[in-house]
Amino acid sequence: MANKEILKHTLARLENIVDKCQCSTSVNRKYELNLENGQISLLRTTIDHQYSVTVIKDQKQGSITINKTDEQSVNEAIDKVVEICANSEVDEAYDIAPFQEPKVFVSGDREPNLNKMFDLLQDYVEQVKVNFPTIKLMDTAISFTISTKHLMNSNGVDFTETEGYYDFSSMFAAKEGDKSSSFNYTGYYVKKLEKALLSYGTLKRVLTETTGQIHTKGIPDKFKGDVIITPDCMSMLVFFVVNVYLSNMPLISKTSPLLNKLDEQVASPLFTLHAAPRDERIVKGYQVTNDGFEAQNMTIFDKGVLKNYVLNQYGANKTGLPRSANVGGCYIVDSGATPLEEMIRSCKRGVLVHRISGGNPNNNGDLSVVLKNSYYIEDGEIKYPLNETMITLNLKDALANITEVSKEQVNFGHEIYPYIKVKDVLISGK
């Protein structure tokens, strides 16, 4: 059966058995070139199918996902999901998306240019050898993915989304004699391969910095100072903020300190955060949410005012709060007015943080992490790369203590971030 026929078959078969049903199929084709020991060594091509069905009956819900789309497997999955549903628990919050106009979304290339992928990766290996001789490449890959997803439900929702994109990521360390730097990495998504791999994202900057991170020093004391967070590091901190304060789990269980704070000033007026899966600058976005809604862009913090949580339909029904216009990801932090150079120059004492390592924040947003690939700043100058240095902060306090946002902004294809400066963070050396 063709993918859309499978969904029509599913809805027809379940029509008189359950109250509500959502089903989807997807086909993903991936072409990936990998390095091993600093050389191209593997071409991997995969074709993956997925069939998912969620049913609701008497306000009980069940879901199943398989990676087959033949008729027998689909029929077995339909029988199984009815059984899972029957063994579920009643929850008035279960629901599916209401009717929306059927739509087809298409973006990106349909086929990869494999020879170009090879040439660009080979060029990257050569460029690194020549320009960054101390760098050792580790897990590095360039891939092209083309995926098509169909989603239908018993309310008449009917969406088709096809997207093609290239993805590059590289992990590396610098090594000189018996000394090595910390490993470092970066990556990005692009629609087309138009330039050398080194010219996208922060790759060249991160390779340059890593080269200079073989000889590191610790800070001898403990102090409260400024933390300048790089665009590469922003991704994890924004994820923490959303996950700990703004998503289904902390809001349903009422553990979020930002519960009941909509339309309140909870962060610095310099901080504006969007979740924008349909922003034209975002390469790897999404048009349709997993719970069957056409996604729209939304602003989470507008000049520090909390405007939206990140709640799907279930989370919204469960909490009585509004459903979000999307389900998060594709985050964009607006750029500010201060050049990075000036942010460093105005820093009396602090650190430039490229990567953090350690545990997740607790429910209150308290976080202690070790700094990796990061620098000590004193009297407006970057002094040296750091080792064994920890920062301790509370995410909510950090949002309120943002003092500067950089003019520069980096587009990683799935997220866009500037540099951000936060004051009064506890920085401890060994």
Place this chain on the structure above:
Amino acid sequence: MNTNNLKEYLALLTPYTELRVQANSTMSMAFLNGNMISNSQNRNHGVSARVYKNGSWGFASNSVVDDAGIRAALSEAENNARFLDSRLDMRKAIFNPTVGKMEKDFRSTKRSLSQGEIKEFIKLLDNYIASKYPNVMQRYVGIQFLSMEKNLVTSDGVEFYSFIPRTAIPVQLTVVKDGVPVNLHEVFGGLGEAQDFLDNPENFYPKIDKLYQELVNKSEGVMPKAGLCEVILASDIAGILAHEAIGHTTEADLVLGGSIAAEYMNKEVASPLVTLVDFAHTYNGKTLTMPIYMDDEGVVAEDVVIIENGILRNYMHNKESARIFGTEPKGNARAWQFNDEPLIRMRNTAILPGNDKLEDMIASIEDGYFLTKTGNGQADTTSEFTFSVNMGYEIKNGKLGRAIKDSTISGIAFDVLKSVTMVSDEMTWSGAGGMCGKKQPIPVGMGGPSIKCKVNIGGE
């Protein structure tokens, strides 16, 4: 039992080729404050082929596992290897052949539980917490089941079938103290299917009681004093130290990529009290959480002694890296899903027990900490590590004192292992093991004794 007879394709496996059919099945169910927040099943089944041609690898996978799907995967993998070979022309020789035929099936012999029976069991645990501990503001109780079923044949003549199930039963409790939420979690379970663990809810009640009591202790706890200090790392943390901070630096792909361990072979990297092993499948006659008898390159799995009495002795390898280092692979090449290529991965990693009694170790510390639980951890190719500490106690004048709040420990793992002065005589394996992230996730086992050493602890 083995349901895919791949032997009929042996004649097509040329040049060096691995052909694998694999199904990963998962079941997930969770209750948050009595509300069922997840109830789903997933099965990921497919075929992959990996072909080696003059130093170039071609890999292809297909989720259609019939004759046409298998032949398509083989043909595409060969085309991919040919494409790379035409561009790279490396002219490398083929690997030394590895052979072996075996079946390892850890399917439960007990009656399978229905979805409904599993749900009722998890609800019993949730109800127990809700009724006995009404001040717990957030209860999370769940079950996560994973089975990995693999059929592998290679052009060397390897034939291998395995079915490895793993069940995890996570419980997380949160109380509020002075307006601040404090939580603690534990994951029960291990090698086996749901019916191997969900036999009697009363077996869980004392464990839940202990978890709650520790949570109360923690909620009344103090912040540790930041800085370098003497600690005892219990097996949970010693295990993650062995895996994250030492194990990863000695994976040969990372050694080639600049890991600090490249400089340490046959050198003293730890106290003579430390022997650290990546076990393939068995310890002291007992099957471990993630038993690997043969890896996904068809190599019969053996233990790898990484550090022996403080001296670095071995790295972990796949076939390619073993050839570079002039040694033999020991079964560390593992793939997560059918559509993943094998990578160098750990299996069950632990420091071996010593001769000290835990109570003597505690008694030997004037001012330090006994750290017992970790949430997660990360480490670097320099062996610098950071682990969260979710439970621990002060040690004052040789006695356990107040509990401590959430903290973080960090250090250079090889330096920390050099500071080890006592190793306890007991060995504990983390029940449900963990998931290790590299390019792909993979389930692993971890464990160890308690070790006395020096680390940096975060705090006031």
